[in-house]
Amino acid sequence: MSAVGKRDTRKKKNAKAQSGEDVLIARYFKPIARHPGALGLIDDAALLGVPPGHELVLTADAIVGGVHFFNDDPADTVARKALRVNLSDLAAKGAKPAGFLLSLALPKGVGNSWLKAFARGLGADAKRFGCALLGGDTVYTPGPVMVSVTAIGTLPKGTMIRRTGAKVGDVVVVTGTIGDAALALRLRQDRGAAKRWALSAAMRKHLAGRYLVPEPRNALAEALRTHASGAMDVSDGLVGDLGKLCRASGVAASIEAVRVPLSGAARAALAAEPKLIDTILTGGDDFEVVASVPRGKLASLQAAARAAGVRLTEIGRVVTGKGVQFRASDGRAMTFAHGSFSHF
Amino acid sequence: MSAVGKRDTRKKKNAKAQSGEDVLIARYFKPIARHPGALGLIDDAALLGVPPGHELVLTADAIVGGVHFFNDDPADTVARKALRVNLSDLAAKGAKPAGFLLSLALPKGVGNSWLKAFARGLGADAKRFGCALLGGDTVYTPGPVMVSVTAIGTLPKGTMIRRTGAKVGDVVVVTGTIGDAALALRLRQDRGAAKRWALSAAMRKHLAGRYLVPEPRNALAEALRTHASGAMDVSDGLVGDLGKLCRASGVAASIEAVRVPLSGAARAALAAEPKLIDTILTGGDDFEVVASVPRGKLASLQAAARAAGVRLTEIGRVVTGKGVQFRASDGRAMTFAHGSFSHF
DSSP, X not given: OOOSSOGGGOOOBOTTSOOHHHHHIIIIIGGGXXXXXXXXXXXXXXXXXXXXXXXXXXXXXXXXXXXXXXXXXXXXXXXXXXXXXXXXXXXXXXXXEEEEEEEEEEOTTOOHHHHHHHHHHHHHHHHHTTOEEEEEXXXXXXXXXXXXXXXXXXXXXXXXXXXXXXXXXXXXEEESOSSHHHHHHHHHHOTTHHHHHTOOHHHHHHHHHHHHSOOOOGGGHHHHHHHOSEEEEESSOHHHHHHHHHHHHTOEEEEEGXXXXXXXXXXXXXXXXXXXXXXXXXXXXXXXEEEEEOGGGHHHHHHHHHHHTOOEEEEEEEESSSEEEEEOTTSOBOOOSBSSOOOO | OOOSSOGGGOOXXXXXXXXXXXXXXXXXXXXXXXXXXXXXXXXXXXXXOOOTTEEEEEEEEEEEBTTTBOTTSOHHHHHHHHHHHHHHHHHHHTOEEEEEEEEEEEOTTOOHHHHHHHHHHHHHHXXXXXXXXXXEEEEEOSSOOEEEEEEEEEEETTOOOOTTOOOTTOEEEXXXXXXXXXXXXXXXXXXXXXXXXXXXXXXXXXXXXXXXXXXXXXXXXXXXXXXXXXXXXXXXXXXXXXXXXXXXXXXXXEEEGGGSOOOHHHHHHHHHOGGGXXXXXXXXXXOEEEEEEOGGGHHHHHHHHHHHTOOEEEEEEEESSSEEEEEOTTSOBOOOSBSSOOOO
8 A cells, every 4th residue: 555654655666576575475484484375475364264063262362562562572472472362262162273364564664684584483373273365455553563463273162161151150260370471570670579579580570471471372272162151361460351251151250369389480570569459359461261161171171281281270250140259268358459451 | 361560550459459451441342342252341352263165364463653543543443453453464365354453552641432432443343344352451551552453254165266376377356456555654744745646535534534444344255265276465555465475486477557447536646746656566555456367257256346346456467487578658667666565
């Protein structure tokens, strides 16, 4: 498309030459678009078949520089985070990744080394999670880098795990550990925190990594699909997201805060500064899965989680009523300054 | 997700309240997400089935304020343009629209009236083109508004019109008229142009409308699919885009510039300022379809175009060699300062 401004970015070309965007795509993105339906990224659109008896699960999530990542974060981690926050949605819905489309908005001054690292990170994760780059768009922006991904998964018809399926009596489980990314963000915003929390270098590194590159639980997707009654990924904080799950299902949940799985680093920080429990439970960026599971299916799901190498922890149960109650170890109901993260 | 900055945008919430993003989605986008697979936009992902024997065509295109539209353009036209530039790709590939996902990045200060108009425009076009909102994401950005759409179409397996199918001897056709949007952009950037070109108010209005809201040729998609050997949509200028089609097909094209269909307004501007032929043929933002058609199928395609109410014009032919040659009425080969628009 033509430009309303920035005419200086328009390079002189003749009818035979490739445009700058074409060169950028051919150099950085074509090598990672290995899916046959990507058509080598030389067509206007991609092709995707769906296995008989299956349907598609579609999700779109965007990340923006200065909002969802720091503008000086390594380009490969920016790419991986952009893809993984979408893969996390597919995992929570029980879908198998099929491919993704990328819209990449780039400000002036983003150079070849940034693009090369971005494409390297993206390609590595596309391969690792079996989610190929199918197509997309690169545009100029006077704003920060924005990476918008639409991820597509498949599953047998009618088997998607909904937010609406949680039933009274179900057990509430969560994957991985909660709060690491939110604590990492605090560490980056508050120079004194690392000292106050008395974290080791290894602990700081663990937290930082969890913020930069979340670990979507796609390895557990199929087991969740056959065991969970309801699920969603935890992106805006466990308290708020579990609240959304319960609201959609017309139920409530009672959670024992002490059972919420924490990393060693998070436990250390919490011991030094107990009020961090608020950050841990409501900060977000976890990209773990919270699910409701009929009690009779819990042991089988736990076995599947062990086999997949994914930590899975029972943290409470689904009850009648409205809302989510987190109980401290002394039994009192906890309150939070921020129930769920929102930019609006 | 949590924020790296702008903590002031974080509103205090309790575990029972909906987040600001949820309210925004429920108020503005849920009413236009009528597809059952959108699940009322309350889940993490959408569901889409594919008819037996069919496959999906996927395309993603983003538009950015200050780059692809003016920041003071009406919100409803911004929404419609964002959807239509994607619908245009589906039309050129011969696919039937099935639905779309939206990633919307909003700066501070975008108010309810803007969002209401945006959703109204989006909803009207989603209905008109049978392309339902399936899901998406809204994020905060310190940059301009960015609207990123992934559109999904379906067609019988193996029937997508490729860029690679043009054959020597085929006729080159183009839909609608060329150059209107590029001239409209010039009018907005050059206050003196309207006077120099001696355009009537109706002509200026016609051009302005063509820039704000393109007219994707989805009504002709099925006929193109059964008649065209190769096609793409014209977004970066007829000269450059036809060049891409020819390069992908390993052929060349010979075009008679005088046959390129122009609106009355474009003809008037061109008469006043003959060098505008460069803007018309290379400016872009046309969102028409350029296609190669076997000569034996041309009459049938023209009949289908008449039935669909879409103007279809033969402008030249596919020949051996490389590149695209536009010939002036005196037979000389034309040269262009800009072969194809690119921001990079």
